[in-house]
Amino acid sequence: MNEQLSDFAKERGVEYFLISYTDLFGAQRAKLVPAAAIDDIQEGGAGFAGFASWLDMTPADPDLLAMPDSASAIQLPWKPEVAWVAADCTMNERLVEQAPRNVLKALVARAGERGMRVKTGVEPEFFLLSADGSEISDSHDTAEKPCYDQQALMRRYDVIAQICTYMQDLGWKPYQNDHEDANGQFEMNWEFDDALATADKHSFFKFMVKSVAEMHGLRATFMPKPIAGLTGSGCHAHISVWDGAGEVNRFASREDELGLSEEGRHFLGGIVRHATAYTAITNPTVNSYKRINAPRTASGATWAPNSVTWSGNNRTHMVRVPGPGRIELRLADGAANPYLLQAVIIAAGLDGIDTRADPGKRQDINMYTEGHLVEDAPRLPLNLLDALRELDRNGALKAALGEEFCEAYLKLKKDEWNAFVSHFSRWEKENAIDI
Known part of the structure; x- marks a missing residue:
């Protein structure tokens, strides 16, 4: 079972999370989420417009939700109040199969x-x-x-x-x-x-x-x-x-x-x-x-x-x-x-x-x-x-x-x-x- 990122934050003094996904061209896309809101994001995902990154989507598509994988969390050594977390892309409650991390998994x-x-x-x-x-x-x-x-x-x-x-x-x-x-x-x-x-x-x-x-x-x-x-x-x-x-x-x-x-x-x-x-x-x-x-x-x-x-x-x-x-x-x-x-x-x-x-x-x-x-x-x-x-x-x-x-x-x-x-x-x- 995934660790609660809010517990991770309390234990390590993390104030913000970078919820990050990698698009098809290798560019990293992220949202900066305050620790106080991380429980909601861990449950429902961080919302993105998929078309705005290098994914084959349109502006009319629904939100791409980046679901943070707590096992990947890394506290930034040069900015310890921030933690980076790799996320898995979903849309309409299903995995986005073109998303690179999903392909690998x-x-x-x-x-x-x-x-x-x-x-x-x-x-x-x-x-x-x-x-x-x-x-x-x-x-x-x-x-x-x-x-x-x-x-x-x-x-x-x-x-x-x-x-x-x-x-x-x-x-x-x-x-x-x-x-x-x-x-x-x-x-x-x-x-x-x-x-x-x-x-x-x-x-x-x-x-x-x-x-x-x-x-x-x-x-x-x-x-x-x-x-x-x-x-x-x-x-x-x-x-x-x-x-x-x-x-x-x-x-x-x-x-x-x-x-x-x-x-x-x-x-x-x-x-x-x-x-x-x-x-x-x-x-x-x-x-x-x-x-x-x-x-x-x-x-x-x-x-x-x-x-x-x-x-x-x-x-x-x-x-x-x-x-x-x-x-x-x-x-x-x-x-x-x-x-x-x-x-x-x-x-x-x-x-x-x-x-x-x-x-x-x-x-x-x-x-x-x-x-x-x-x-x-x-x-x-x-x-x-x-x-x-x-x-x-x-x-x-x-x-x-x-x-x-x-x-x-x-x-x-x-x-x-x-x-x-x-x-x-x-x-x-x-x-x-x-x-």
Whole structure:
């Protein structure tokens, strides 16, 4: 039974609750509710106009009611009188099936019916920019190979350490932070958890990083490719499947060379089989395709895939098996919706188990220098429209994610693509003005 949020408020001195839901484009929408009114909101939901966010609704639709999930409540470490609570969207007393958190919860339940608990960890990367977002915030961060740069990391110590301390206070068990492969880019890691808990934490993490950056007069962005020529921001996901009690790793095997069970290989097979379709969700923006189809970056490598291949502990592939009992999907980027990222992983993996999918040949080459030798590997979509078409053609994945969600997502994302292609860029004028 859910805890009463009014009790949470009394115990912790919370004066306000941010009742938050995440829309199809990954934007977080919230209402600030005083603690004195939270009992009514917990019972009846916070009212929103769904059309006013990125959901496929109209101004004539009735109220969208965001029902707070008290299990997700997080007291803001930097503003402890406020607590953030993830909410599930309802309308006319039924779940809104296109709402991302509802999509994920349905898939978590489907895995649970099979006695499976999907556990995941994410590795979100982000840039710290100037307040107006026009340039890297650290003018001294200019190294050709800036990854793990000690000096650059410590020049942003105040920001990174503040966020990490907050994660420790929240019990997330963060374990490392680093300067990443692009100038101005960072990554922070915390312990893996059940897929829904990871998605809630991932959503809150993005809110927290942006908030702390603003306190320091900076701007944080998870945009996949904010700066031409530099490595883009990924969001690698580590995946394992456990028994219902969460005690036995069903992906682990002592007999397999990579430590991956037969069930784990079939799950991997689903991840491989459906990759070109779920790219529309793991890489959901026009800008995403400037990361996964990028030319060589200033550091010497993009650290992003452009083909559907898998390997052992080899970071140049879309999927790697870095250790026994888990796989890492390296495709997703910083724009990925935290809930939909987890949802497509589960959807693709369960289909792989159901169909006993074969992941295909393991590749151990350096894909950045020898990728042209792998002739039969599917190429990832070259742009958002190609990705959306792949998703629309994939009946199994659409069925797993739900008809209402897929119809809404494809409609709004195609509208976004049409808005992009109707824009006249400076490049077009500079290169065609004399025709």
